Structures are given as C-alpha cells and as structure tokens.
Amino acid sequence: MLVVIMSLAAFACKGLVQALPFPAPNFNNCNNYQGCCPVPYNGTISEKLYVFDRKLPMRTRPAAHLLDDAYIAKYQRAYRLLRALPDSDPRSWKNQAKLHCAYCNAAFNFDVLTSSGRNSTMRFEVHYGWMFLPWHRFFLYFHERILAKLLGDDDTFALPFWNWDNQSPDPPLANVIPLAFANPIYDNKVQSSLYDERRNRCTKWPNLIDLQTALECANQTLELQTSLRQWNNRLMYTQLVTAAPISRLFFGESYKLGSTPGRGAGTLEVSPHNNVHLWTGNPNATIPFSDMGIFQYAALDPIFYAHHGNIDRLWEVWKSLPGGNRKDLSQADYLNTQFLFYDENAALVKVQISQALNINNFRYNYEDVPNSWIHEGSDAASAPCFPASTSEINEMILNTPPLSTENFTTFANSSITFHVRRPLEKQLHREEVLVIRSLKLEKPLGPILNAFLYFPTANPTTPISCIEFFGKTGGLGIGFSLDLPVSKMELRLALGYKLQSLGMDQFSHVVVTLVQVQLAQIIQLKNAQIVYFDE
Numbered sequence: 001m002l003v004v005i006m007s008l009a010a011f012a013c014k015g016l017v018q019a020l021p022f023p024a025p026n027f028n029n030c031n032n033y034q035g036c037c038p039v040p041y042n043g044t045i046s047e048k049l050y051v052f053d054r055k056l057p058m059r060t061r062p063a064a065h066l067l068d069d070a071y072i073a074k075y076q077r078a079y080r081l082l083r084a085l086p087d088s089d090p091r092s093w094k095n096q097a098k099l100h101c102a103y104c105n106a107a108f109n110f111d112v113l114t115s116s117g118r119n120s121t122m123r124f125e126v127h128y129g130w131m132f133l134p135w136h137r138f139f140l141y142f143h144e145r146i147l148a149k150l151l152g153d154d155d156t157f158a159l160p161f162w163n164w165d166n167q168s169p170d171p172p173l174a175n176v177i178p179l180a181f182a183n184p185i186y187d188n189k190v191q192s193s194l195y196d197e198r199r200n201r202c203t204k205w206p207n208l209i210d211l212q213t214a215l216e217c218a219n220q221t222l223e224l225q226t227s228l229r230q231w232n233n234r235l236m237y238t239q240l241v242t243a244a245p246i247s248r249l250f251f252g253e254s255y256k257l258g259s260t261p262g263r264g265a266g267t268l269e270v271s272p273h274n275n276v277h278l279w280t281g282n283p284n285a286t287i288p289f290s291d292m293g294i295f296q297y298a299a300l301d302p303i304f305y306a307h308h309g310n311i312d313r314l315w316e317v318w319k320s321l322p323g324g325n326r327k328d329l330s331q332a333d334y335l336n337t338q339f340l341f342y343d344e345n346a347a348l349v350k351v352q353i354s355q356a357l358n359i360n361n362f363r364y365n366y367e368d369v370p371n372s373w374i375h376e377g378s379d380a381a382s383a384p385c386f387p388a389s390t391s392e393i394n395e396m397i398l399n400t401p402p403l404s405t406e407n408f409t410t411f412a413n414s415s416i417t418f419h420v421r422r423p424l425e426k427q428l429h430r431e432e433v434l435v436i437r438s439l440k441l442e443k444p445l446g447p448i449l450n451a452f453l454y455f456p457t458a459n460p461t462t463p464i465s466c467i468e469f470f471g472k473t474g475g476l477g478i479g480f481s482l483d484l485p486v487s488k489m490e491l492r493l494a495l496g497y498k499l500q501s502l503g504m505d506q507f508s509h510v511v512v513t514l515v516q517v518q519l520a521q522i523i524q525l526k527n528a529q530i531v532y533f534d535e
C-alpha cells in the first residue's frame with residue numbers, strides 16, 4: 001500500500017489540497033473482500049508510460065446493429081477464445097471482469113500520512129467523478145487489443161459499439177439489444193459467446209431500450225414505443241447539451257489524494273450510462289441487477305464493452321457540440337492520475353489520463369451514425385407542461401419554501417419542491433449551476449430522480465418530454481451490495497440555458513421540483529445554492 005505524506009492543513013481542506021494525483025495502484029496489495037483482485041504481477045513494471053503503436057492502422061469501431069454475418073462470426077470467435085483462457089492468465093475473461101471490479105469497488109487503497117503522523121486511507125474509485133471516462137477508454141482499448149491478439153488480427157479488429165441513443169424507427173433498430181448479443185445459440189449450432197443469461201426480461205426483442213427506467217418493463221405497444229423514442233431523445237439532449245455545457249458538469253467532480261470520493265458523477269455517467277446498466281441487468285436475480293447492473297459482475301456480460309464503446313463515442317460527440325465550454329479537463333491532478341492494465345502480451349503497463357484525451361493515440365475511430373437527439377430532443381421540439389404567467393411564477397416563489405442550510409429536509413417515494421435565490425449579479429461567460437451541498441441516501445442503490453423547473457405539480461408520471469425537465473440522476477450506486485460513497489453526495493444541475501429556453505431568466509429565484517421516479521427511498525437534503533462555474 002502506497003504511503004503519501006502531505007500537510008495536515010492540505011488534507012483537512014478537501015477542496016484545497018495540493019496537486020496530488022493518484023499514482024498507479026499496486027496489484028499485489030489488493031483488498032480481496034469481493035474476489036475482485038486481478039492476477040498479481042511478479043515482473044518489473046516500467047516506470048515509463050505505455051507507448052502506443054503509432055504504426056497500427058486506423059481501425060473503425062462498427063455499430064453493433066449494422067454488423068454483417070462475417071463480422072459477427074469473428075466477434076463470436078474472439079470471445080470464445082477469451083473465455084477459453086485459463087484463470088491464471090491475467091487477460092482471461094474472468095480476470096477482465098475482476099479488473100473492472102477492483103477499480104470500481106475500492107479494492108486498491110492508499111495510506112495518506114499527514115505531517116502530524118495521522119493515517120487516513122484513500123480508496124481508488126473510478127466512478128462518481130472525473131476518472132470515469134478516461135479509465136474506461138483505457139480498459140476498452142486493452143480489452144480490444146487482447147481480443148485482436150487472440151484472433152491474430154491486430155490490424156483490423158475493433159470492438160463494436162451499442163448505438164442505443166439512436167432512436168430511428170427504421171430497421172435495423174439500434175435502440176434494442178443487438179442481434180449479435182440477443183440469442184443464446186449462435187448459428188443454430190453452438191452456445192453464443194456474446195450471450196448472458198442474467199439479463200432483464202425487458203431486453204428481449206422487440207423491446208426498445210428505456211433510458212429512464214431501471215425495473216420491470218410494461219408491455220411495449222406501438223404507442224408506448226413512440227413515446228419511448230421521444231423520451232430517450234429528450235434525455236440524451238438534456239444530459240449532453242443543456243445539463244452539460246461545461247467540462248466540470250460533463251466529467252464530474254475531481255477526485256485526488258486528500259479529497260472525498262464519490263462527490264459527483266458527470267451527466268453522461270449518471271444517465272444514460274447508469275440507466276443502460278440497470279435496464280440490462282436482471283432486477284429479479286439472486287443478487288439484484290446482476291450482471292450488468294452491479295460493478296462486481298458488469299464486465300461478465302459481453303455487452304458491457306459495446307455499451308461503454310458508445311459511452312466513449314459520446315465523449316467525442318459532446319466535444320463537437322456547439323455552445324458552452326466543451327473541452328477536456330486540464331487540471332494537473334487529473335492529467336497525471338495513473339492506472340495499470342495488462343496488455344495483449346500479459347505485460348502490466350502504466351498509463352496516465354493525459355494520454356487518453358487524444359483518441360488518435362488509440363488508433364481507432366467510430367462508424368458514422370446519426371445523432372438525431374440533438375434536434376429531435378431539443379427544447380425547440382418540446383412544449384411546456386406547466387405554463388405560468390409572470391404573476392403566477394412570483395406567487396409560486398412566495399408559496400414555496402427554501403431548503404434549510406442547517407437541518408435536513410426529508411422526502412420519500414414522491415417529490416419535493418423548494419425555491420433557491422439566484423445571485424444578484426449575473427456573471428457573463430460563466431455557467432449558473434444549482435448545487436445541493438448535502439444529499440443523504442437511505443440505500444446505496446438509487447434513487448432515480450427527475451428535476452423540473454417551475455413545475456411544482458410534477459410527479460412520477462410526468463414525462464421528461466416536458467420543456468421544464470432540466471436534469472436527471474439515475475441509479476446512483478450500482479455497486480448495490482457495497483458500502484460505496486454514495487450515501488452522502490452533492491447534486492449539481494446547470495440552469496443557464498434552461499432558464500433562457502423557458503423565458504424565465506428574469507426571476508430572482510428558481511423553483512425546483514425533484515421527483516423520485518424509481519428505486520424510491522428516504523432522501524435527506526439541505527443547503528441548496530446557486531453558484532457560477534468557470535469550466
């Protein structure tokens with residue numbers, strides 16, 4: 001276990017610690033309480049960073065719903081070969097899942113030693129903060145290179161991505177479980193290497209994905225499927241456009257040595273990422289939501305890698321969207337954070353986040369697919385569900401209580417409405433953000449919350465197609481059985497674009513309604529403020 005020495009003052013001030021990025025963990029010092037530890041390494045790990053093969057041809061990751069029979073056959077063979085590797089091989093199927101589990105279930109700890117001699121344990125957790133996107137980019141890259149090595153196809157093999165955000169009604173459908181993953185038997189002959197029996201019954205054909213749910217699915221009539229497409233487009237637009245105009249909201253809060261883990265996931269991680277995991281995992285399994293909905297087991301389902309391929313693609317899409325300050329983070333603590341992975345030759349290599357920002361380093365790109373949610377889910381395509389006049393808004397503000405800054409307010413199973421005073425002076429070129437400083441959850445799994453502005457009667461049946469919808473949290477804590485740091489967290493929601501879109505930028509207060517949609521529980525919250533973020 002690594003011991004890091006830092007000043008007591010720096011450690012005590014969570015947000016003001018000196019530049020201390022996480023170094024790479026020690027695989028031979030792993031907390032194995034869930035059987036998550038990767039294979040120990042007996043060789044010498046180079047102090048130098050991994051060097052990408054610049055001579056590797058550029059490969060295009062294909063959309064899974066557009067795969068032809070020949071590519072599916074190669075894809076099936078790749079996972080059969082991976083599953084056949086012995087457990088002693090660090091590249092094996094189970095060890096790939098263990099690696100994800102270890103980084104996501106706090107199996108690696110660091111002892112932080114203060115100048116006064118006090119020890120504090122910091123746990124390495126790549127979810128609920130800014131490590132999420134770069135860590136998974138590295139994980140998929142090395143997984144892809146291992147499969148290519150097993151196939152003897154280093155130059156052309158690329159992981160398909162599950163294009164679930166594409167709501168086109170034209171076949172072949174993208175927003176269903178791709179056919180390559182859907183059937184337990186491949187080619188009417190052998191067991192499919194891409195199938196996982198622990199999936200939600202909602203994933204059965206012809207059910208469309210529901211990006212805002214996590215439990216059982218209703219009978220999907222044609223009318224419901226039309227609504228699902230609309231809701232899915234709306235969620236995508238909100239989470240990537242209006243709710244994430246700046247880097248801090250998109251990537252999530254910082255996590256470095258001396259800070260508190262799990263303080264806030266970025267908009268893409270919270271939803272749709274978490275919701276796709278929960279929609280795919282089986283809520284009625286012995287361990288609810290396994291495989292895909294539980295950190296410990298998620299990477300045992302081959303569709304995990306296709307799902308995260310789309311998450312990785314959407315990172316690039318987000319940077320290309322107009323408006324806002326859409327760029328990669330540049331803080332030294334972020335760029336210099338390091339990870340270890342086994343490469344295709346079973347060598348343990350060191351990487352750091354600064355290497356992940358240029359996708360060309362990895363020598364892959366993505367098949368061009370439409371991102372129709374940019375237009376079809378926009379505010380311009382939505383209508384108000386609670387139209388109110390200026391006098392009615394002012395009356396709403398007067399009749400709605402604020403959240404206490406000292407004492408927790410509790411709500412369960414439904415919704416809560418409160419007002420928050422806006423800063424007196426508007427700060428140009430900075431993003432206005434609602435921050436709930438303290439939000440305590442009863443359980444580590446859930447809840448799924450929808451947030452609405454100036455809509456005090458919003459309830460669990462209120463559709464997110466309403467223009468008043470301005471953000472979502474989804475499936476917080478999909479570790480479920482673990483004591484993950486989600487029982488106390490902060491919530492951040494962008495306001496600027498939405499207030500302008502609603503034509504309500506002139507009011508001195510915002511009225512916020514949080515609605516528990518699913519996985520409802522007792523929630524306590526306090527200290528809501530509106531602040532300005534730079535990036």
